Amino acid sequence: SQQGEEDPQALSIQEGENATMNCSYKTSINNLQWYRQNSGRGLVHLILIRSNEREKHSGRLRVTLDTSKKSSSLLITASRAADTASYFCATVVLNDYKLSFGAGTTVTVRA
Amino acid sequence: DAGITQSPRHKVTETGTPVTLRCHQTENHRYMYWYRQDPGHGLRLIHYSYGVKDTDKGEVSDGYSVSRSKTEDFLLTLESATSSQTSVYFCAISFHGGDSAYEQYFGPGTRLTVT
Numbered sequence: 001s002q003q004g005e006e007d008p009q010a011l012s013i014q015e016g017e018n019a020t021m022n023c024s025y026k027t028s029i030n031n032l033q034w035y036r037q038n039s040g041r042g043l044v045h046l047i048l049i050r051s052n053e054r055e056k057h058s059g060r061l062r063v064t065l066d067t068s069k070k071s072s073s074l075l076i077t078a079s080r081a082a083d084t085a086s087y088f089c090a091t092v093v094l095n096d097y098k099l100s101f102g103a104g105t106t107v108t109v110r111a
Numbered sequence: 112d113a114g115i116t117q118s119p120r121h122k123v124t125e126t127g128t129p130v131t132l133r134c135h136q137t138e139n140h141r142y143m144y145w146y147r148q149d150p151g152h153g154l155r156l157i158h159y160s161y162g163v164k165d166t167d168k169g170e171v172s173d174g175y176s177v178s179r180s181k182t183e184d185f186l187l188t189l190e191s192a193t194s195s196q197t198s199v200y201f202c203a204i205s206f207h208g209g210d211s212a213y214e215q216y217f218g219p220g221t222r223l224t225v226t
Binding site for chain 2: 104
C-alpha cells in the first residue's frame with residue numbers, strides 16, 4: 001500500500017503564481033523526498049528533507065515537514081510553464097531504504 | 112539521466128510470451144529497483160536489489176522475476192506476460208553514504224504493451 005498521499009490530485013495555476021501541494025503519510029519516517037516527472041520521462045529528484053528538519057529550500061522550492069501531523073508540503077514560487085509536471089512525494093521509513101511513493105499531483109502552469 | 116539506460120524503450124508483446132527488460136547503470140551504485148507506473152497508482156515497487164545476486168520482492172512482485180549478475184545490470188523478466196502487466200516500467204538506482212539518504216535516480220522508462 002502507498003505510504004504517501006498527495007493533495008490535490010491536480011492543480012492549474014497561472015504563470016507567476018505559487019503552487020502548493022501536500023503529502024500525508026502513515027508511519028514514522030527517516031526522510032521524505034519530492035520528485036518531478038515531466039510527461040513521458042523518468043522521475044527527477046528535487047529535494048530531500050530529513051525527519052529532524054522542519055523546512056528546506058532549493059531555488060524556488062520550499063519544503064516543510066511536520067512529523068507530528070505526518071505531513072509535508074511543497075511550494076513552488078513564481079511558477080513557470082516549465083514547472084508543468086507531476087510531482088510525487090516519497091518516504092523512507094525507519095530502518096529501511098526503499099521509497100514508497102504517493103499517486104502524485106499534476107501541476108499545469110498556464111501562460 | 113544519471114547514467115541509467117533501459118532497453119527496450121518500447122515493446123509490444125502477446126499474452127503468454129516471456130519478456131525481459133534490462134536496466135544498465137554506469138554509476139556503480141549498490142541499490143537498484145524496478146517500478147511500474149499506472150494511472151492513479153503512482154510508482155509501485157516490483158523488485159529491488161541490494162547487491163550482486165541479492166534481490167528481494169516489492170509490493171507487486173507476482174508474475175515478475177529479477178536477476179543481477181553484475182553491479183551494472185538489473186534484469187526484470189515477465190515469465191508469461193498478461194494484459195494486466197501493460198504498464199510503464201522504470202528502473203532506479205541509489206546509494207547511501209555521506210549526505211546521501213537513498214535518493215533515487217531514474218531511467219527513462221520502458222513502455223510495455225501486452226496484447
